[in-house]
Amino acid sequence: MNSYRVFEGFRKAGEKIKITILPGNHDHEVACFAEFGELFKVYNINVEQTPSIVRKIGGKSLWIEHGNYLDEYAYRFNRSAMDGAIFDNLLTRAVRHSPVPYKYNHRLSA
Secondary structure: OOHHHHHHHHHHHHOOOOEEEOOOOOOHHHHHOHHHHHHHHOOOEEEOOOOEEEEEEOOEEEEEEOOOOOOHHHHHHHHHHHOOOHHHHHHHHHHHOOOOOHHHHOOOOO
16 A cells, blocks of 8 residues: 555545644654644644643543653663663764765655
8 A cells, every 4th residue: 555545545534533643752853843734734634743632532531642752661771771871872873873964864755
């Protein structure tokens, strides 16, 4: 199935129901740039550029958040593996990584 058919499905469903995306930790562009919210509107998808929302469903309030917003297990595991040198490790990895051209890193899919 190609992505066009998937988004056409969202467009049709969005005519009848409210579809909302909560960008997470791997959705930097969608979370940080308002232009992406405008792109999704074409397909009746509402982008909430916030970590959580509250929706009323059946007269009750429902708290909704991105699933990986706070992953305490991963945080504790990574921290224990670094032995207090998380920032040093991050800087070392960044310096050793080969450059990523801006043009490649900021492409938009058609």
